[in-house]
Amino acid sequence: MAHSRTANRYSALSLVREGLRGHSGWQQAWRSPEPKAAYDAVIIGGGGQGLATAYYLAKNHGMTKVAVVEKGWIGGGNTGRNTSTIRSNYFYPESVALYDYSLKLYETLGKELNYNIMFSQRGVVTVAHSDAEMEIAARIVNAMQINDTDAELFSRDQVLEKAPLLNSGDQARYPIFGGVWQGRAGVARHDAVAWGYARAADGFGVDIIQDCAVTGFLIENGRCVGVETSKGEIRAGAVGIATAGNSGVVAGMAGFNLPIKSYSLQAMVSEPVKPCLDTVVLYLGTGTYLFQSDKGEIVVGGGIDRIPSYAQRGNPPVQATVLSGMLEMFPSFGQLKMLRQWAGVVDVVPDSSPIIGPSPVPGLYLNCGWGTGGFKAIPAGGVLLAHLMATGEHHDISRPFDLDRFRTGRLIDEAAGSGIAH
Amino acid sequence: MTSHRIGSLAAETLHFTFDGTRYHGRPGDTIASALLANGVRVVGRSFKYHRPRGIMGYGVEEPNALVDVTLNGITTPNLRATTEALVDGMIVRSVNASPTAADDRKGFLDRFAQFLPAGFYYKTFIWPDWHRFEPSIRAMAGLGRLDPRNQPPAQNPQIAAHCDVLVIGGGPAGLHAAQQAMGEGKSVMLVDDQPVIGGSLLSRSAEIDGKPGLEWAATVSADLQANGHRVLTDTTAYGIYDHNLVALWQRRAGQSDAQWRVRAKEIVLAAGAIERPLIFPDNDRPGVMLADAALSYLARHKVLVGRRIVLATNNDRAYPVADALRRAGAAVTIADLRPQASDGALASAKIEAVHGPKGVEAVTISGQRIAADSLLMAGGLTPSVHLYCQAGGKLTYDETIAAFVPRDDLPGIRVVGAAAGQYALTEILSLGGEPHPYAIAPAWPQRDAKGRQWVDFQNDVTVKDIALAERENFRSVEHLKRYTTLGMATDQGKTSNMNGLATMAALTGQTIPQTGTTTYRPPFVPVPFGVVAGRRRGEFFNPVRRLVLEREHRDAGAVFREYGGWLRPAWFGGANAAANIRREAIAARTTVGILDGSPLGKIEVIGADAGALVDYNSYNTLSNLKPSRIRYGFMLTESGVIYDDGVTSKISDEHYVVSCSSGHVAGVVARLEEWRQDRFDPARVFVHNSTPQWATLTASGPNSKALVAALGLGVDLDDAALPHMAFADGQFQAAPARVSRVSFTGDRSYEIAVPSAKAASLLAAMQEAGKPLDAVLMGSEALLLLRAEKGYVIAGKDTDGTTMPQDLGIIGPMQKRQNEYVGRRSLLTDNAQRPDRSHFVGLTVEGDTTLPVGAHGVETLNSKRRSIGFVTSSYDSPTLNRPIALGLIERGMERKGEVIDLVHLGQTFRARIAEPCAFDPEGARLNA
Amino acid sequence: MQLFSCPFCGPRDETEFTFGGEAGKERPEPAPDVSAEDWSKYLHRVGNPRGRTREIWVHHTCGEYFLMERDTVSHVVAGTQSLRGGGA
Amino acid sequence: MPDFLPKTMLDRGTFWTPVPDWTSARLHGDGWSARAVPDLHRVLVSGNLEAAVASLAPGAPSIGLWQIAEREIHALRIGRDRMLITSVEPLAANPGWNADGYAVSLADDAYRTVEIQGPKLRELIAEMSFVDLEGRSPSAATLVCGQPALLHRTSPDCARLHIEAPLATTIWHWLERR
Incomplete structure (x- = not known):
């Protein structure tokens, strides 16, 4: 890696070495520089997607005069608020190409970044509750297999083997018939993904500028040539937007609308308990999904709140729905308590697929519309936006996700195709 | 023993065990107070280093004393010993320790602490792979242990309450506010998380209105209740949500916990304050405790936490604590961190070391070793601003009390008392006079701090x-x-x-304000999941709609399934599904089947503009129907996708009945209602969902006409008078009965709709009339099969969220209709005109293998496989004696006759693309 | 839990309401004269303001479609109005 | 049908508690009792409500949420232009469009009516609905146990719930298990 500065190499050995001298030798994970007047590329948004874009601009395209501009603290948006599930169990080949590419990058990301992102490939099972849902499950599994990603159609017994505490009795509102299993799927430590990319990007010389809000765009001759920020003007050869949850607002500053509505998505965790659930489980019937974090907390999520909102807070009706759904799935979790509850603001797009591509303003590129699923696509999203910003052209994987699809009507609507919302 | 109960042990009537040892406690004890009364010092182990830990606090702030409690054979993990009432027979176990907290096998980990700093796991376990390390790390993590048998029933009620003033906190400030509000004639609700009202008055003596503090508190509480106001104890306000909705968690003796959702015009936050620990080396030793906690154990449980106590403080509030402990018989040394100290206290005290790994034995203060069995910390108060901040309140740092306090009141929310940084009763009760001295001198850790703090x-x-x-x-x-x-x-x-x-x-x-504060998120304390979830579980979680004839169907041996949100007979005759479905289907082709079709939508569109509204909502024109005639058609979304299909009956120019699939009734009503109000004159057309009013029984099959004729409905059943796709009104037992000739089986069919109250009689009459005609009761599965033989589509099963009418070969309206309808423009997009769209087709297998639903058609290009569509319905047809299937296949309509490969879970099948209709393509049987 | 005021029924909990879309959209027609761009805008493009917004909501227990002005950050409701005139 | 189908779960009729016998359904709780009210007559009317009441139920009062209906015939208000006329006597109504500007549908069997009375009525309702009963809402329509229903009273301690017939079983079972 062409690091512009000497960074600590993380390893068990360095940890022991530093342990013996009071950890006094650890360097900053990333610097906090003041912005320069101009960069080759500026990325708005210091979440996973933005930081990954900066990293891949440097790594894949040799561009190191790059800044990431973050209005708060890096990883503080949806990267730090999501439930960190990573999977590629999609129906359409376009989606599989994107998400499976991302999953593959995740598989080696810890080593690549020299940062333990704790990607735990413990598998995801989507549980079906009737013959009709099993038929849909088969439709999805077959599609995934044809599209060359791993998938199995699980029987009821296989589901229960993975999650023995599931409600398997006759008195279950949603009986278990079987499900879709993706064994390579899993969870990762969300903060670590942001921090790992930040540290690696910083190692290439990328400037990560926190507490710096973008207030407008510099548009000259119809082309975007930089941004106005709370820390002054920054000029840029290319500007990328990676501001999940606020994409519509940022696009508005550049003078265009996006097919995005913002909604809150809440999540909850329990107090930690010893291991009792080894996979990620999603019920089609309840819409609730959950897993147990390495710390022992049960992490629970469900559908979005039904009211367009930029407020990062949840509401009791949806909480009650998600949690009653969880207790339907795992009646014994009724002995646990809700420790924390929070919400992120997600970009909701009509077809629930991301928008990656040039914006209506030349020089300005989009990475948005991830809905509830942006975390799993961070490595791929970063590669694709970096490709766009460096070359001005689509990567083959990002082409179908161009904004233009809303004009042609050629949407990539997973729910429409598979009957299951993603 | 160090901590102990003062006075007689006669009241120690409750038995419990902790980590296998038997102890006694008394009514009113928490687990923590009972453990202290028994002199137990080590109650748990810390999360990471497995350091021995003792009880540090008195209430919700307690970080250490988490326990798993078994009662009546059922274990609940992670209970906070300081807030859990002691119950006779409890088996209490420390968490994160094995075999006991006092002798934890993993205690050695503390010796490796220097290699396990903050975030150490981000720097290691990268090679060879995180997955190698994860299982053992997971096993180490977690606190308590889940008990799989502990499955709390869904009995937690969620209770709505509305009042003028909600007071959160029953201490002096809260009581005062409640008293005032009552005086102003407002309705009041007062809640407190303790079993007894009083707050700080429970441990600190005071005189209010000439009464001892606790007596005053009891009087105010009694007054409130006597005047019809609510006072809830053991109730924690854990969250403020949008528009000032406050969520409470109420623990009810002998009943399930409840959630209250309170809407008050005004919320008074009087949640008090929590004492801060002091930061010094080894400040986590068992026996190091908050001073306020020690005072509470003494005042409320007669438990003295030590005999030789060092009390470290940076403020004046600690002095009365010392007095109380001394009065109870303890020797107390005050180590005042401030330069000026009162008589007898050590001034400028510096706590340099705490000795005794499993319980304080001595404390080194400013170089001097003092023997002690307890070390109390009084680091100043932190106002409980959680709910205020949850509601969006901003804090300001008050130097004089070294704490963040609310900056402004919020609309409808007022913060009072210690939560607002007012610590003196005089201030709280607006009594005037000198506030009690507090005089805090912050004692924050410095950059050069030594040792582990x-x-x-x-x-x-x-x-x-x-x-x-x-x-x-x-x-x-x-x-x-x-x-x-x-x-x-x-x-x-x-x-x-x-x-x-x-x-x-x-x-x-x-500065501290520059450093900022973290976000406060609900809940204030961990709340049982069941309390948040409520009773909406089991049958109350997405309840199904019930047929008026459910009892009759049960009696007739129906096996039920859920279809479109209704509980419907899937088939009759017991467990052998395949045989029964086959039997019913054959009967419906050869004799007559009787089906309960009541869930099918019946939406009345009434008014002068009724025709315009149904036309606008439909792909097919409906208004040009003749009265008493029926037409089949589609409803599209604005994206041009098929939303639903169904038949519409025209009663008159001002009256239509739109039928739709059972799962789409609410959706179709909403669409019609939206366009009615948004596009039409809402005084000229109305939409009534009459689905629940009517029960619909269908007779289908060659004998159906004879069956209906035998009912004597007063309808001319002659095919000329009542042809296919027409209806006629008759009567059944003096009630209206509409007979419609529509068919979803391809055979002659009659749908009879009567008011639901007549359904049972009609069914009985049909069964009676059907006896000589070999009629059978038929469930949904046989119907699904029969319609598949005919290639009739089921929207949502044989179509997906991309299917447009042209994909079913229905292009007439798109080409001919001149007026607007929902979805019209979307049928003209690039995507809609794409040549490679998926079409609805039949699939004929060679041989007798039934195609699996969900199998994909595949095409291989440059050795890369590609899906060209999938099977949506598939059956072994009893009528044709061969498998039949339907599917959505790319360019299917142009490729009829072509044989394609299909794959399912690694197996390959071959099938020929065919017309969807596999049986009676001429439709002769509709009139047979 | 938010409290919305139905112009007919008065204040009710959010669970009784469903979001209907942004206010002020005109459906472009007749279809043959509408450009792909305009149709796409009508179908998909939304203002999605951070702050004050005007929306159509439906109170599904009574069936009323109405206009609501509210703030998407603070959730403060400025007012509601019947589509047929007349405020809450 | 897949061979791994769990046979015990085939019949979902065993999960769902059977519908009550509505002709005799009665419950007694602590401080309240409930019964199904049989033989009520109902018509659903939309449009010019004044004209409709004058013609179908002269003098019938419009009853909103939690309001007390003292007469045996009343117009339960649903929305701005919709009401459910309820009566113990049959209502002479012609379904369809009326030239005076209103639409009529037969609704005798579209709803089931559950009557709950007793001193603890309010406590019970507070667990069934979050709506502010004292809010003087002109519409009796709200959510009860999460299901749409019309809620009003016939005396201070006696409430009636009119629930769409297919959903009434759920609310009855809810009461049964409280």
Whole structure:
């Protein structure tokens, strides 16, 4: 890696070495520089997607005069608020190409970044509750297999083997018939993904500028040539937007609308308990999904709140729905308590697929519309936006996700195709 | 023994065990007070280093004393010993320790603490793979142990309450506010998380209105209740949500816990304050406790936490605590961290070491070793501003009390008492006079702090960890929190957040306000999932709609399934599904089947503009129907996708009945209603959902006409008078009965709709009339099969969210209709005109293998497989004696006759693309 | 839990309401004269303001479609209005 | 049908508690009792409500949420232009469009009516609905146990719930298990 500065190499050995001298030798994970007047590329948004874009601009395209501009603290948006599930169990080949590419990058990301992102490939099972849902499950599994990603159609017994505490009795509102299993799927430590990319990007010389809000765009001759920020003007050869949850607002500053509505998505965790659930489980019937974090907390999520909102807070009706759904799935979790509850603001797009591509303003590129699923696509999203910003052209994987699809009507609507919302 | 109960032990009537040892306690005890009364010092182990830990607090702030409790054979994990009432027979176990908290096998981990700093796991376990390490790390993590048998029933009620003033906190400030509100004639609700009203008055003596504090509190509480106001004890306000909705968790003796959802015109937050620990080396030893907690154990449980006590303080509130402890018989040394100290106290005291790994034995203060069995900390108060901040309130740092306090009142929310930084009763009760002295001198950790000093006790975050975070640039408070896990334990940082912020401020040279505060998120304390979820479980979670004939169907041996949100007979005759479905289907082709079709939507569109509205909502024109005639058609979304299909009956120019599939009734009503109000004159057309009013029984098959004729409905059944796709009105037992000739089986069919109250009689009459005609009851599965033989589509099963009418070959309206309808423009997009769209087709297998539903057609190009569509319905047809299937296949309509490969879970099949209709394509049987 | 005021029924909990879309959209027609761009805008493009917004909501227990002005950050409701005139 | 189908779960009729016998359904709780009210007559009317009441139920009062209906015939208000006329006597109504500007549908069997009375009525309703009963809402329509229903009273301690017939079983079972 062409690091512009000497960074600590993380390893068990360095940890022991530093342990013996009071950890006094650890360097900053990333610097906090003041912005320069101009960069080759500026990325708005210091979440996973933005930081990954900066990293891949440097790594894949040799561009190191790059800044990431973050209005708060890096990883503080949806990267730090999501439930960190990573999977590629999609129906359409376009989606599989994107998400499976991302999953593959995740598989080696810890080593690549020299940062333990704790990607735990413990598998995801989507549980079906009737013959009709099993038929849909088969439709999805077959599609995934044809599209060359791993998938199995699980029987009821296989589901229960993975999650023995599931409600398997006759008195279950949603009986278990079987499900879709993706064994390579899993969870990762969300903060670590942001921090790992930040540290690696910083190692290439990328400037990560926190507490710096973008207030407008510099548009000259119809082309975007930089941004106005709370820390002054920054000029840029290319500007990328990676501001999940606020994409519509940022696009508005550049003078265009996006097919995005913002909604809150809440999540909850329990107090930690010893291991009792080894996979990620999603019920089609309840819409609730959950897993147990390495710390022992049960992490629970469900559908979005039904009211367009930029407020990062949840509401009791949806909480009650998600949690009653969880207790339907795992009646014994009724002995646990809700420790924390929070919400992120997600970009909701009509077809629930991301928008990656040039914006209506030349020089300005989009990475948005991830809905509830942006975390799993961070490595791929970063590669694709970096490709766009460096070359001005689509990567083959990002082409179908161009904004233009809303004009042609050629949407990539997973729910429409598979009957299951993603 | 160090901590002990004062006075007689006669009241110790409750038995319990802790880590296998038997102890006694008394009514009114918490687990913590009982453990202290028995002199138990080590009650648990810390999360990371497995350090021995004792009880530190009195209430919700407790970081250490978490226990698993078994009662009547059922275990509940992670209960906070300080807030859990002692119950006779409890088996209490420490968490995160094995075999006992006192002798934990993993205690050795503390010796490796220097190699396990904050965030160490981000720096290691990268090679060879995280997955190798994860199982053992997971096994180490977690606190208590889940009991799979503990499955609490869904009995937690959720109770709505509305009032003028909701007072949160039953201490002096809250009681005072409640008293005032009552005086102003407002309706009041007062809640407190303790079993007894009184707040600080429960442990600190005071005189109010000439009465002892507790007596005053009891009087106010009694007054409130006598005047019809609600007073809830054991009730925690855990969250403020939008528009000032307050969520309460009520623990009810002998009943399930309840959630209250309270809407008050005004919320008074009187939640008090929590004492802060002091930061010094080894401040986590068992026997190191908050001074206020020690006072509460003494005042409320007659438990003296030690005999030789050192009380470290940086403020004046500790002095009355010392007095009380001394009166109870303890020797107390006050170590005042401030330069000026009162008589007898050590001034400028510096706590340098705490000795005794499993319980305080001595304390080194400013170089002097003092024997002691307890060390109390009085680090000043942190106002409980959680709910205020949840509601969006902003804090301001008050130097004089070294604490964050609410900056402004919020609309509808007022903060009073200690929660607002008012610590003196005089101030709280607006009595005038001198406030009690507080005189805090902050004692924050300094940059050069030595030794291991705990900030977050449960998560093992020390000052050094914060220093490491600072060194590595995790300086933003949120980064600090996430990197070190400070404040993320089950006590949610109630004792650690302020000290953590102050430490970071000291390290970065910023002020505390510059360093900022973290976000306060609900819940204030961990709340049982069941309380948040409520009773909406089991049958109340997405309840199904019930047929008026459900009892009759049960009696007739129906096997039920859920279809479109209704509980319907899938088939009759018991467990052998395949045989029964086959039997019913054959009967419906050869004799007559009787089906309960009541869930099918019956939506009346009435008014002068009724025709215009149904036309606009439909792909096919409907208004040009003749009265008493029926037409089949589609409803599209604005994206041009098929939303639903169904038949519409025209009664008159002002009256239509739109039928739709059972799962789409609410959706179709909503669409019609939306366009009615948004596009039409809402005084000229109305939409009534009449689905529940009518029961519909269908007779289908060659004998159906004879069956209906035998009912004597007064309808001319002659095919000329009542052809296919027409209806006629008759009567059944003096009630209206509409007979419609529509068919979803392809055979002659009659749908008879009667008011639901007549359904049972009609069914009985049909069965009676059907006997000589070999009629059978038929469930939904046979119907699904029969319609598949005919190639009739089921929207949502044989179509997906992309299917447009042209994909079914229905292009007439798109080409011919001149007026607007929903979805019209979307049928003209590039995507809609694409040549490679998927079409609805039949699939004929060679041989007798039934195609699996969900199998995909595949095409291989350059050795890469590609899906060209999938099977949507598939059956072994009893009528044709061969398998039949339907599917959506790319360019299917142009490729009829072509044989394609299909794959399912690695198996390959071959099938020929065919017309969807496999049986009676001429439709002769409709009139047979 | 938010409290919305149905112009007919008065204040009710959010669970009784469903979001209907942004206010002020005109459906472009007749279809053959509408450009792909205009149709796409009508179908998909939304203002999605951060702050004050005007929306159509339906109170599904009574069936009323109405206009609501509210703030998407603070959730403060400025007012509601019947589509047929007449405020809450 | 897949061979791994769990046979015990085939019949979902065993999960769902059977519908009550509505002709005799009665419950007694602590401080309240409930019964199904049989033989009520109902018509659903939309449009010019004044004209409709004058013609179908002269003098019938419009009853909103939690309001007390003292007469045996009343117009339960649903929305701005919709009401459910309820009566113990049969209502002479012609379904369809009326030239005076209103639409009529037969609704005798579209709803089931559950009457709950007793001193603890309010406590019970507070667990069934979050709506502010004292809010004087002109519409009796709200959510009860999460299901749409019309809620009003016939005396201070006696409430009636009119629930769409297919959903009434759920609310009855809810009461049964409280």
